[in-house]
Amino acid sequence: MKYTRLTKEQLEELHPEFINFLATQSIDKEEWDELKQNKPEVAEEELDVFSDLVWEGVLTKVSFLENISSHQMHLFHLTEKEMKLIAVKVLNPEIDLTTKVGFDWFKKNWQSDFVDYMTASKAYTDDPNHDKFELIKQGAVITKGELFRWFDKVIG
Numbered sequence: 001m002k003y004t005r006l007t008k009e010q011l012e013e014l015h016p017e018f019i020n021f022l023a024t025q026s027i028d029k030e031e032w033d034e035l036k037q038n039k040p041e042v043a044e045e046e047l048d049v050f051s052d053l054v055w056e057g058v059l060t061k062v063s064f065l066e067n068i069s070s071h072q073m074h075l076f077h078l079t080e081k082e083m084k085l086i087a088v089k090v091l092n093p094e095i096d097l098t099t100k101v102g103f104d105w106f107k108k109n110w111q112s113d114f115v116d117y118m119t120a121s122k123a124y125t126d127d128p129n130h131d132k133f134e135l136i137k138q139g140a141v142i143t144k145g146e147l148f149r150w151f152d153k154v155i156g
Contacts (some may be wrong), residue, residue, distance in 0.1 A: 064145030
């Protein structure tokens, strides 16, 4: 398995797509039920293949990721050739960016001496989707990129 198996909730959400996937494997409901009952390892393999296909599709399309912790923001723009990063560090130990109060403080004080910025870019390895997946495994979430674009304008 290249990525990670989708959760039960994700699989339920993608139920129609999973049925289509099984159909492409010439597996109908009766055969699927039999596989789950009598050959659970084969059923698990089908789930893994489907999960990888879904991840591959999602990762190919993702353009922005954000990883926000109490004192830092890592904002990524995933272009065709490289990953661009805007890193924000809040030096005020009383501020927690993951709370509304902390983020409101940040919005008012983003230009203060209590906030540091850094930008960087890095070429992908030979597997860009794996690079993106690693960022997600580390806590990044897929976004529409509003924060990255805003920072790119004001500090770029």
